[in-house]
Amino acid sequence: MPMVSAICDNCKSSFSSGISIEGSKITLSGNTAGPCPKCGDIGRITEGTFNVIDNNIAKKVKKNNPSVADCNVFLKSILC
Numbered sequence: 331m332p333m334v335s336a337i338c339d340n341c342k343s344s345f346s347s348g349i350s351i352e353g354s355k356i357t358l359s360g361n362t363a364g365p366c367p368k369c370g371d372i373g374r375i376t377e378g379t380f381n382v383i384d385n386n387i388a389k390k391v392k393k394n395n396p397s398v399a400d401c402n403v404f405l406k407s408i409l410c
Contacts, residue, residue: 332351334346334351338371339373341371345367345373346363347363348363356379356380361375363375
């Protein structure tokens with residue numbers, strides 16, 4: 331079951347938020363997770379609408395151009 335990642339506010343490490351998505355669509359906004367396994371701080375869950383495709387999480391990107399920072403956070407959350 332795919333898990334949504336969180337990014338630590340303090341050390342910027344990526345870790346599992348504990349939120350899993352299975353066969354559905356979910357929109358997340360303003361959510362936090364923690365503690366970070368590396369430093370013990372709180373992390374932010376990437377905001378957006380997520381779908382599960384072939385047992386992988388895919389984020390729906392808005393038609394307008396997302397910022398480079400938003401893209402980097404999202405890529406780090408799915409690759410790490």
